[in-house]
Amino acid sequence: MAAYSPLTGGKVNRFLHVCRSKEEVIKRAQLGQFFTPHHGACIGARCAGTGALNSLYATTYEMDKKLGTDYHDRFIKFLKYAQEEDLAAAAW
Numbered sequence: 001m002a003a004y005s006p007l008t009g010g011k012v013n014r015f016l017h018v019c020r021s022k023e024e025v026i027k028r029a030q031l032g033q034f035f036t037p038h039h040g041a042c043i044g045a046r047c048a049g050t051g052a053l054n055s056l057y058a059t060t061y062e063m064d065k066k067l068g069t070d071y072h073d074r075f076i077k078f079l080k081y082a083q084e085e086d087l088a089a090a091a092w
Contacts, residue, residue: 001031005083007076012083015050018057050088053079 003017003024004010019025057079060072081087 003027005080007080008083013086016053016079016083016086018054018079 001014002011003014005012005017014028014031017024017028019028056075057072060075063069064072
């Protein structure tokens with residue numbers, strides 16, 4: 001249920017971890033499958049809300065390269081904070 005974060009230098013909730021390999025994507029999917037029988041679905045803000053983190057990581061990086069913005073740095077700061085505080089996120 002945890003993953004190593006290069007941002008914090010320690011273990012963080014896997015739902016808040018940006019996947020860096022095929023194996024990490026599989027582990028995240030397995031975590032969602034583990035919770036489903038206990039909740040009748042994935043666990044809401046942990047699963048669906050944090051699923052966007054991987055997309056935001058890549059998108060903000062590409063935006064900064066193309067537009068000269070600082071979205072990626074700001075996103076990384078937010079992600080590190082979310083990992084340290086073990087925050088939940090909701091996608092509406």
